[in-house]
Amino acid sequence: MEEAFTMRGGQVSLDHRPVLRGIDLTVRSGEVVAVLGANGSGKSTLVRALLGLVPLSGGSTLLYGTPPARFRDWWRIGYVPQRLSVGGGVPSTIREVVASGRIARQRRLRPTSAADAAATARALEAVGLADRAGDPVQALSGGQQQRVLIARALAGEPDTFVMDEPTAGVDAASQQMLADTLARLVAEGRTVVLVAHELGPLEPLVTRAVVIRDGCVCHDGPPPHAVGTHALPGHDHVHPHAAEEPASPLEWRPAP
Numbered sequence: 001m002e003e004a005f006t007m008r009g010g011q012v013s014l015d016h017r018p019v020l021r022g023i024d025l026t027v028r029s030g031e032v033v034a035v036l037g038a039n040g041s042g043k044s045t046l047v048r049a050l051l052g053l054v055p056l057s058g059g060s061t062l063l064y065g066t067p068p069a070r071f072r073d074w075w076r077i078g079y080v081p082q083r084l085s086v087g088g089g090v091p092s093t094i095r096e097v098v099a100s101g102r103i104a105r106q107r108r109l110r111p112t113s114a115a116d117a118a119a120t121a122r123a124l125e126a127v128g129l130a131d132r133a134g135d136p137v138q139a140l141s142g143g144q145q146q147r148v149l150i151a152r153a154l155a156g157e158p159d160t161f162v163m164d165e166p167t168a169g170v171d172a173a174s175q176q177m178l179a180d181t182l183a184r185l186v187a188e189g190r191t192v193v194l195v196a197h198e199l200g201p202l203e204p205l206v207t208r209a210v211v212i213r214d215g216c217v218c219h220d221g222p223p224p225h226a227v228g229t230h231a232l233p234g235h236d237h238v239h240p241h242a243a244e245e246p247a248s249p250l251e252w253r254p255a256p
């Protein structure tokens with residue numbers, strides 16, 4: 001099976017502080033990998049490093065077998081960053097931002113095609129923003145902006161989605177909409193790497209959980225279906241019957 005991401009001994013330092021301390025991670029085509037972990041454990045840094053957005057200070061990483069600096073097939077990757085950073089002082093409509101997800105597919109100087117317009121329309125529909133396509137993104141709430149970012153990635157029709165907290169600040173109905181859309185894409189064989197605090201409706205889709213603690217992988221294996229959301233990282237909830245429960249596959253917390 002083709003490898004979408006291959007990181008070996010990946011290290012990242014930010015502000016002279018080690019944030020990733022030697023990550024080995026291979027993601028194969030068709031996998032749905034949840035990157036879990038407490039605040040500040042290094043999840044966002046890991047996905048950014050996988051995409052070559054943050055340089056490694058040690059180790060190596062490959063995108064579809066190619067180092068990020070030499071990778072050219074960016075249309076194969078749809079990245080949903082944690083925050084909307086488009087627009088700035090320049091007003092953009094929802095449609096414009098979503099359509100920008102097609103850029104990596106467009107040949108130089110080639111005008112926007114019917115296929116681009118159709119993919120943009122489908123993406124807007126999938127996140128429930130088709131009727132607001134002409135509105136400025138600046139006027140949207142955080143959760144709606146998140147939906148725009150998801151639509152931008154969908155519009156590019158990539159092989160692999162990398163989503164950093166796609167459901168953070170998104171209402172329950174939109175989370176379910178994202179889960180339904182991802183389920184369809186996964187059924188078509190797309191690859192997904194998503195960072196999450198809580199998986200919510202995405203949980204049934206996840207085939208593998210990678211738990212980051214203090215810049216290292218401390219669990220890589222089955223997702224926490226069996227143990228329920230209370231076992232997910234970020235949940236400090238202690239189950240009243242915890243002592244009676246079988247050991248969870250996510251015994252990732254530091255010993256007290």
Ligand SMILES: Nc1ncnc2c1ncn2[C@@H]1O[C@H](COP(=O)(O)OP(=O)(O)OP(=O)(O)O)[C@@H](O)[C@H]1O
Nearest residue numbers: 014015019037038039040041042043044045046195
């Ligand atoms: N640009 C930066 N410069 C310096 N330190 C940074 C920078 N970005 C992140 N860090 C630090 O690196 C560590 C890991 O951050 P990262 O955002 O990867 O964690 P995270 O697991 O995604 O956290 P969260 O769940 O809060 O988003 C944190 O201690 C953070 O303060």
